[in-house]
Structure formats: C-alpha cells, structure tokens
Amino acid sequence: MNTPTTLDVSRLPTYAFHHRSLMWWGTAGMIVIEGTLFAIGLVAYFYLRGLAQHWPLSAPPPDLLYGTMTTILLLISGIPNHIAAKAGLRQDLRAVRIWMVICVLFAAVIQLTRAYEFTALNTHWSRNAYGSIVFALLVLHTVHLVTDFVDTIVLTVLMYTGPLDGRRFVDVAENAGYWWFVIAAWLPIYFTLYLVPRLFD
C-alpha cells in the first residue's frame, strides 16, 4: 500500500438542502411508496367500476360541497407551505415560525372540512364494493392529512422552543415538500370520487 494523499473534507457544510440531503431522498422514497399506494387504490376503483353495470352502485355521487372546499383549501395551503420552505432555505427563523403557524392553521381547517366530507359520501363502506373503495381512498388520504398535520405541529413547536441546529431548517423544507405531495395526491382522488361519477356515468 502506498502512502496515500488525503482528501480533506473539513470545510464541507454539515447539512445541505434539496436533493443534496439524505432527508430529501428519504422523503422522496416515502412519497414514491405512498404514491404507489394511492395509484393502486385508484386502479382498484376503476377496476370495480369496470365490473359494475351502474356506477356508483345504488347511491348518488358524494355531495360536492365539502370535497370541493377541501380541494380549494388544500391548493391555497400550498402557498404558505411554499413560503415556509423558502424561509427554511434562507434559514430565516422568524419567517419560518410565522409561516409554519399559518400552515398549521390551514391544515387544521382542512381537517374539519375533511371530517364533514365523510358525512356527505352518500354511501357506507359496508353497503357495497363502491362504498368500500370510496371510503378506502378517503381514509387513505386522511391518514396522510392527519399525519402531516401532527408532524407540522411538532416541528412548529420545536422551531419556537428549540433545541435548534441548522438541520432543522432542512426539516422545515422537507415538511413543506411532503405537504405538496399530500396536495398532489388528493387531486386525482378528488377527481375520481367526486367528478368521475358525475362526468362519465
């Protein structure tokens, strides 16, 4: 073995944002896994629909009001999340704190409209396969909605109380990124649950 030269890394940063960070890739992995879960759930919906003579099976489509409210609120909530992520990127603690609180408030209101959505589906999971898949898709998305709501609260509290180091700003950016996935995953589900029975059946 030769006496090797050295590659000095002591001046490299100890964290990094976006696709440079391990956390970004871990989150991306989760998003791909859960995106696949949503995709397969949607395929199951259309598979069952393809077998049925009438769709929805013996029920009117879900009422539009709450689902549409959720959709609009989710889309608007992308804005504070985007600003919070940018603030994280600038490592601007003051802005992070403010915008994360706004994100939490948005998410809280969305939990409410989501709760009302369950009351306006016009079917029940035990009635038939249509009811089952409608509930399954909505529950699946709600699990994500609730999980990320709790995540965001915890991270917001941490940003106020500490202990903080620079990597928490990476968490802020990743948390907002994940919320974007929650929004993006909802759009095809909204389209399928609320619009497909109205437009194509």
Place this chain on the structure above:
Amino acid sequence: MSQLEQTWADKPGLFGALATVNHKRVATRYIVTTLVFFVLAGALAIIMRTQLVHSGNDLVGPDAYNQLFSMHGSAMMFLFAVPVMEAVALYLLPLMLGTRTVPFPRLNAYGYWLFLFGGLMSFTVFFLNIGPEAGWFSYVPLAGPEYSPGKRQDFWAQLITFTEVAGLIGAVQIIVMVFKMRAPGMTLSRMPMFAWAMMVTAFMIVFAMPSVMLASTFLITDRLVSTQFFNPAEGGDVLLWQHMFWFFGHPEVYIIFVPALGMVSEILPAFTRRRVVGYLGLVIALVTIAFLSFGLWVHHMFTTGLPPLGMSFFTAASIMIALPTGLQIFCWIATIATGQPVRFATPILFVIGFFFIFIIGGMTGIMLGATTVDQQLHDTYFVVAHLHYVLIGGAVFPLFGGFYYWFPKMSGKQLSETLGRWNFWLFFIGFNVAFFPMHILGLEGMPRRVYTYLPANGWDGLNLLATLGSYMIAASVIVFVLNVARTLLKAARAADNPWGASGLEWATTSPPPDYNFAEIPVVASRSPLWEKDFPVAVVTGLPESVPSVLVTRLHDAVPDHVGLMPEHSIWPLLAALATTVLFIGTVFSPWALIWGSVPVGITLIGWFWPTREETEKHRAVEIQPDEADKRLTTLSEVMS
C-alpha cells in the same frame, strides 16, 4: 479509546443492546432472526413431508396440514427470503460502498424490531392453532369472512403489514445509501455488482409491496368491518385479490432472486481472479429483469378465464425473462472460462450448485409460462417442484455461498471447509432427491396442498424419495448450524481478506470496527483492492465528536457535504412496540387504528425530538451550506 471509537461505540449493557443503531449489530440480528424463521419454516416442511411419506398417513389431519403449508410458505417468503437479502445488504453495503453506517440508522433499528415482532406474532399464533390456513397467497373467497371464520387469516394479513413495512424501510435505506453515500470516486460504473443488484431490488420493493399491503388491508376490512371488496354479491370481485396479490407476488420472486445474482457476481471474481465479464450487460440484465417482472403477474392466473389475447401477452412477457437471465449466466460462464483455474472452496460450490439447479428451474419456468402447459399443470406438484428449483436454487444456494464467503468478514473467523463440503453435498443431493420427483408427481396429476393421497394413485414411491431428500436437506442445515457454532467458539482468527477479494468491504479489518473505516478510502477502480495504488487517497477532516458520514453526489460520487448521523436511541424500540400494539389491536377491533395511533405518535415525537446534548454537539461542528463556499472543486484534482 480514541475519539472516533468513543463516538461510534454503543452504551454498555442491556440498554445499549436495545438502543443500538449500529448497522452491523442491527443487521447481524436481522440475519440471525431470518435464519431462525428459516429453520422453523423448514421444520414445518419436514412435518409435511413426513405426513406424505406414504399414502393414507395420519400423522397430521387436513386442518393442521392447511396451516402447515400456509405457514411454511408465508414464513419462507415474508420472514426469510426477502428480509434475509435486505439484512445481508444492510450489513454489507455500507462496507462495500465505503461509508460508516446506513442513511437512517434509527429507522433501520425500528424496521428490524417491527420485523422481529411481526415474526414472533405469527409463530406465536401458529402454535396457538391460529395459523394461516389459506395458502401463502390467501385467495379469496377461501380466505374471506365466509370460508375462514376466526382470526387465522386476520393474523396472516397483519403478518403482511409488519413485514412489508419493514421491507419498505430497508428498501429506502438501500436506495439512499447507494445513491448518496458511496466513497469518493465510486462512480455508478464502479459500483460493486451486489450494490447494483440491491438497488434494483429496492426499487422493485418500493413499487411492488404497496400492492400487497393494500390488498391485505382490504382483506382484513372485509373480514372485520364488512367492507365488500371481494364479495361478488355486492359488486366486489375475487380476481381483484389475485391481481393485487400477484402484481406484488411476481416481482417478489425477483426481489428474492436478484440479490442472489448480485452475490454470485461478487463471489465468482474472487475465485477466478478476474473481474466479472460483461459488467454493463449484467447491470442492464438486472434492470431489464426488474421491468419485466412487473409485466407478467397474470401468468399466475392462467386458469382464471381471462381473455386469450391477454394471456398471449403474459406468456410472451414471461418467456422473455429468459433473455436477461440467460445473458447473466453466459457472463458468469465466460468469467469462469477466462479466469484463473477455480479454487473449489465452499462458496464456489454453492455457486455451481446454483447454476445447475436454477437452470433446471428456469427451464420448467419456460414450460409453465406457456398457457396451454400451465392449464394442465396448474396446482400440481410440478409447480411445487418448479418454484423450489427457482427459489432454493436461485436464492438459497447463492445465499449459503454468500454466508461462507462473507462469514470471515462478519466474524473474523473462517467456517470449516470440511463441514462446508458436507453442508453443500447434503443440500445439493438432498434438494434434487426431494424436489426432482415432484416434477413427475405433478405430471402424473398429484395436486399440491393435499394432506394425503390414495394407495391406488401409485405415488408412494416418489413421495418416499422426496421425503428422504427433505431429511437430507435438514441434515445439511444442521451441519451448517454446527459449523457456525464450532467456528465461533473454536476457530482461530482469519486474515482480514482471506479470499484475496477486490471489494472495498475487505479493505477494513474483519470484523470491522464500529465506524467501519478509520479513513474512508478514495476509489479509482471497479476492483479497488486489486489496484497497485489503492487507496489513491483517503478522506480526512470528518468530525470525530459526532457520528458522521460523507455524503457524495449521485452520479460521480464527488464529496458534497458531511452528514451528521443520529446516536443510539431507545425510541425506535418503543415506537416499534407501540406499532405492534396498533397492528395486533386491529385484528380485534377497528378502533385500535384510532387509540393505537396515540402511543405510536408519542413515541415517534420522542424519537424525533432532539436532545440538548446532541444539538450542542452538532452545533459545535456545524458548517452552514453558504459558509462553505470553498467547496472541493473536483475529485480529479485530489486524485491526480
């Protein structure tokens, strides 16, 4: 104790053992756990073979037999074959890639605990006569509420949830590690074949496992809260289950087999003293297998009355898999042919056994891929023979070769060659004696999953032969266990690189220290240890007061930043316990999903919440991204 040793060391005692996030310690447990499940599932097979030793035997009744084959298959697939490959990778990959740990060490520990608890749950309920009873693929309506009352299938569905969550966690670790934690200079085209194989496998896991998780969730809700997914009377469909199961189930076979291909490509060069022939071709073959594997699930459903055009498509896709597989085999043969004369140590014996058995399994696979043949042989012992030839031949033989090959790395001691030969020959002969007759039994029409048969069938002789073969396999596994035990207790220390292999995992001591490498080497070749000037350079300047790794760029492995890693923590264990309560709770009440998520949430918050001490340590070495404007320019500068 140096600062580096201190930083990476576990806390002493029981707490330290439970709170460890050391990837080698976790992975060693993972491997041992999967092997224990392998032995248990194998014992079930021995009971089945003993029952079938002659016609009209009454050792076990039909109900017990149903549970035996269902548990054997489920445990072998979900508790052994997939997790053992991931476990080996979680041990070896950080060493092969030249890094100090996995990207998410706490998540890694959590994944292992979850796997352990899921496996313990399954075997516990099996011994309480609540084992699965509808086969490892649990077809509805047999597995549904009407034909499988009780809790047996609910526990099966949760076995899936436990193991698939653990499997997905492992897959994300592997992908992120391969992408972002390779030693400087290890470009994608210098990556070890095993890393390629595991990365391809991990991607397959990511896209396949969600399907079975969703399917088993539908099954458990059909059974517990009367959803109607699989009930045709209410608009559901039983074939929906088969589609969702096999969309996972077929890639699953390759998820088991592709890592083994990677092992073969690592073992062969060490014994032929040359690089593997056709590196690029081998990589392309792996990726091709992965893509094709998602396009042929319907060949498990040829007798379900699907449209003929669809069946032709799936026949073509199934048979096409022979092309990339064949390419690999020819590359390996070329490696042997053009290398130095092979030294027939135990690892290479298992590789040659793999060639022989796997090729036979591949041939019968081509036969079964043809719809017309499949319709005759579906659900017969021919299928049992085929699947064991591909899975044991294709995965277990290379795995055992891998154990013999990497055991010195993990333990610092070399397994006995004499016992290794006994291990191999008993396994190889026993395997063929056990499973070859099953081809003939299948052609003669013996259906699988029957607990007995009639004397008039004329199947006594071949069944006796198969049973004797299975005892030889059992003897072989006992020899293996004895070999491991004897070596750990008695053998002298082996050299750090006893095979003279070329991979980076052999560049450190055997067994490796907690931090794997005192100095991360810079790599300039696909077979670094065979280069005269290894290492071209070593990395200095990583913080030693906190566990840290070097994060490199995806394509060219140029250093990008320093990753500060979490220290040991008891929270992953607590979170896994809370998750276990949630999963088992839902077998009994759907409300467990609600109340069970509270402790899970609390433990996850505890896990995430940083301690002041840890934060202080991190802040002491922190360099913000914008401060570090003097990024390393290029790697070539250092290496020239």
